[in-house]
Amino acid sequence: MENQNSNSKLKSIIAILAVLLIGSLIYIFKLTSDAKELQTVVTTTKSDKEAVLKDLAALKSSYDQAIAENTSMSDELIEERDKVVKLMEELKKSKGDVASLSRFKQQYNALEVKMKNLMEEVAVLKVKNQELTTNLDSTKVVLEDSKKYNQVLVGQNEELAKTVEKGQKLSITNLKTAAYKLRSSGKQIETDKASRADVLQIKFTIAENKIAKSGDKVYYVQVIDAKNNVLGDKATITFGDTSLTYSFTSTVKYENKTVDVTEQLKGKDFAKGTYFVNVFDKEELISKSSFSLR
Template identity: 30%
Template structure:
């Protein structure tokens, strides 16, 4: 009798244990599925954020290609996005990484809106300035026809307007080149073959810009943060600029295409990203970069 009672207790305990194991298995499977779903959702959101960052970077590249006056700020903003995407892309997707990307994306959106507002404002100012300049020049020409005695006053006014006009280069493009013994230059992006860095740009037609011989300062910085070329210093109003080459040209108010070769030491031509800047005195007027393989 006692043995039958023990058997019944054992069977009950076995059933309870079996039910517990089944329940544990169901819970484990459900938890695994839920975790897998979360991983997929995190991965999808990370891809969406990366795509939006790449789109913003493309927007900046379009504005940079236009030769925008804010080129330096746009290049810096694009570089930060590139570094963020590169660094985060190498990390495993988790809540911490995604949280960081959300925060960075929010900041980049705000920065993009501010830059776009500045670009829009500059476009409006330039349009209005162009209209004012056209009407002013027209009025001055009319005055010349009416009264030759006003020539001196008109010339002074035109000179003041010319000094106020900024000469901003466009199509600022650096490339690596191989220099043949014949002097022929061939573009190349392999560091071990490149001899020098050539930089070309266009000075647009601007009747209000100062004419005559003008000097810009070209600066080429290699991946080791060394300034190529002359590597000399110039001080402007207490600000020190290390430059690679002085670019001199005779500007006559018409469109002018310029190309300059920076004589680089071969030891300083290495693989990586090169930053190229153009300064009018202490003011950076253009910026771009190249990468040598």
């Protein structure tokens, strides 16, 4: 009887130990599964965090490249890039749990959409800028060609003006001088003796010029004797930095046709030797000749 009771107790103890053993095994299995699951979650979370950081870095690189191209949207691009940089710093400091990673992914997706929109605008601006640059280059070429053409025209006009100016100048020809003796009757007798001369007669011809300006023309006649003295009025006139001492002036009414001019210079005690006669149009010497008295 006692043996039976002992066996029953032993069986009960063994049954209890078996139940406890099974329970322990189940608990240990659950702990192991939970640990593996936790490790998987941690590993996955860490990988996701690195992936998001990598995506944000690529986003920042795209902004940096766009900003370096100096587009008209640089300020807006810089603002968006700074948002990316700020989000990267926040992500690096975060614990990387599932909830926070989800929030960071949402923010990244929003930033990515914004970037794509901005890049499309940048692309449109690039095309417009290229078209504008092409138009500006074409305009520059046209302006350069016009400038060169204008310079040629200016040069031609200057040459033409000089040609016209030269063409408008009157030519003096047949400048001749002779000495005369005056008779009491008024008759003049040509002489080559200084002691007999009473007057010097200067004659010249103004040639025909159809493009010259018509009107009164004033010429300054200078007669220099053998002693280098200016005869006649000995008046002096200044043209800029040039001074001219002349014997008399000759005013001629010119109407674009040939004009013969005769002037006389009275005097006495003419010196023997060679005389020089110069005709000036203002300060410009336009004709000269010489003669001698013995």
